Amino acid sequence: MVTKEENELLTKVGAGTPCGTLMRRYWHPIAASAELLKNPVKKIRILGEDLVLYKDRRGQLGLIGDRCLHRYMDLRFGIPEETGLRCPYHGWLYDATGRVLETPLEPVDSHIKDHVRLRAGRVEELGGLVWAYLGAEPAPLLPRWDLFAREDGFRQIVTHTLPCNWLQVMENRGDLGHGVYLHGRLFQYALERAGRLTDDPNARYNAAMRQQADRLRRGVHTRYRPIYNEYGFTKASLESDQSEDSPSWQMGMNPVLFPYILHSGHRERIRQVYQIGVPLDDTTTWHISYHCYNFPPGVDVPKQEVVPHAEVPLKDERGEYILDYVLGQDMVAWYGQGETTDRSQEHLGASDECLVAYRKLLREQIDLVMEGGEPTNVFRDPAANRRLEPPVPSQRELRGGFAGAAGGGQYYRANYHKASEGGWTYLDDDVERYAPDREVLLDLYRQAEEGAQRG
Ligand code: FES
Numbered sequence: 456m457v458t459k460e461e462n463e464l465l466t467k468v469g470a471g472t473p474c475g476t477l478m479r480r481y482w483h484p485i486a487a488s489a490e491l492l493k494n495p496v497k498k499i500r501i502l503g504e505d506l507v508l509y510k511d512r513r514g515q516l517g518l519i520g521d522r523c524l525h526r527y528m529d530l531r532f533g534i535p536e537e538t539g540l541r542c543p544y545h546g547w548l549y550d551a552t553g554r555v556l557e558t559p560l561e562p563v564d565s566h567i568k569d570h571v572r573l574r575a576g577r578v579e580e581l582g583g584l585v586w587a588y589l590g591a592e593p594a595p596l597l598p599r600w601d602l603f604a605r606e607d608g609f610r611q612i613v614t615h616t617l618p619c620n621w622l623q624v625m626e627n628r629g630d631l632g633h634g635v636y637l638h639g640r641l642f643q644y645a646l647e648r649a650g651r652l653t654d655d656p657n658a659r660y661n662a663a664m665r666q667q668a669d670r671l672r673r674g675v676h677t678r679y680r681p682i683y684n685e686y687g688f689t690k691a692s693l694e695s696d697q698s699e700d701s702p703s704w705q706m707g708m709n710p711v712l713f714p715y716i717l718h719s720g721h722r723e724r725i726r727q728v729y730q731i732g733v734p735l736d737d738t739t740t741w742h743i744s745y746h747c748y749n750f751p752p753g754v755d756v757p758k759q760e761v762v763p764h765a766e767v768p769l770k771d772e773r774g775e776y777i778l779d780y781v782l783g784q785d786m787v788a789w790y791g792q793g794e795t796t797d798r799s800q801e802h803l804g805a806s807d808e809c810l811v812a813y814r815k816l817l818r819e820q821i822d823l824v825m826e827g828g829e830p831t832n833v834f835r836d837p838a839a840n841r842r843l844e845p846p847v848p849s850q851r852e853l854r855g856g857f858a859g860a861a862g863g864g865q866y867y868r869a870n871y872h873k874a875s876e877g878g879w880t881y882l883d884d885d886v887e888r889y890a891p892d893r894e895v896l897l898d899l900y901r902q903a904e905e906g907a908q909r910g
């Protein structure tokens with residue numbers, strides 16, 4: 456049971472708060488690089504702070520306070536110049552450290568600019584994302600997690616802005632069990648209401664509910680446990696009538712990378728994903744679905760100059776929440792718990808074990824930082840940071856033992872490019888339907904299958 460005070464401690468990320476202090480020890484994605492090609496200036500909110508990200512004419516990034524020090528003009532309207540960002544009102548020019556380089560309407564011997572400075576953060580690009588660091592110096596290295604660092608994948612970035620606290624999103628990362636009802640029964644219900652539900656046995660929601668019916672018939676349930684590692688933990692699952700020797704119990708999957716990245720996918724799968732829930736402020740989370748596809752040899756994968764990005768709305772044109780795809784269901788569960796859910800009112804069960812593990816880890820890390828320590832997943836050795844590989848088991852390792860609650864949908868991604876019984880592609884049941892290169896992806900999956908058939 457979490458008290459109201461503990462709930463505040465775990466959720467609030469503003470400057471000076473315990474969790475905000477912990478969060479300021481990490482790099483945070485704040486934009487897709489592709490966004491800056493459309494507009495080199497972007498207003499940023501991160502950890503409750505308002506800033507402006509810009510790319511100057513030399514191509515260098517800056518992240519500075521969003522209000523001009525002269526008369527508070529919003530610098531989202533700023534003009535990128537050769538060496539910084541110029542306020543459009545009276546022309547003050549700022550560099551990436553927040554220094555005022557010019558006050559062009561003042562007398563040449565004016566010293567105003569020497570006495571003031573804007574807040575500034577560090578900023579770097581990796582894997583098609585722009586990352587910011589706002590904490591104490593010396594800044595740690597920007598972690599090169601493998602999907603960001605690798606050069607060989609075909610990538611797509613789909614983002615959503617959610618009206619809820621980041622921890623609700625993160626707690627879902629520990630929650631393997633939700634797949635049955637949220638991605639099974641609710642999915643069926645959403646399609647039923649739209650007049651689109653079929654009894655397609657290959658549809659993941661039908662498979663998930665078939666498996667659940669079987670569990671209920673056998674009188675068994677799925678057990679879950681966290682397996683801690685140097686990056687956070689993985690989650691293991693097991694049907695209650697299976698042996699604990701099963702690989703699925705001994706070997707966790709879907710690593711949680713503290714503080715807020717989830718890896719999903721097996722090593723040999725075409726698709727691997729990072730789901731990333733960035734705290735913009737206490738009640739807004741930027742969700743990034745970072746998709747990296749590795750198609751087998753022989754598939755003609757186009758070169759990407761820039762990783763494409765799409766920001767997608769939560770509601771349809773009628774103002775209704777979109778529930779007929781997997782991430783849409785996750786998101787409604789996150790903000791459906793309220794802006795910041797009142798954890799003093801909850802009643803946790805055995806199936807919440809991994810969620811509790813995350814809270815414990817978070818609390819430990821907050822305490823560690825408050826005592827002056829360095830939290831987990833802060834990297835300072837460039838050699839160790841070349842490419843960070845989360846512990847992801849291969850499907851072969853897990854074979855025969857997979858007991859994930861959403862199982863049955865396991866092979867469904869291999870069918871992405873095919874038409875379902877309902878007439879839409881299986882890909883459309885997932886967030887990839889919003890991928891900027893949706894058609895390209897379908898074609899690549901088609902090629903992969905043709906290649907496999909040719910052997
Ligand atoms: S308000 Fe920015 S230069 Fe005057």
Ligand SMILES: [Fe+2]
Pocket residue numbers: 633634637638781785
């Ligand atoms: Fe989910």
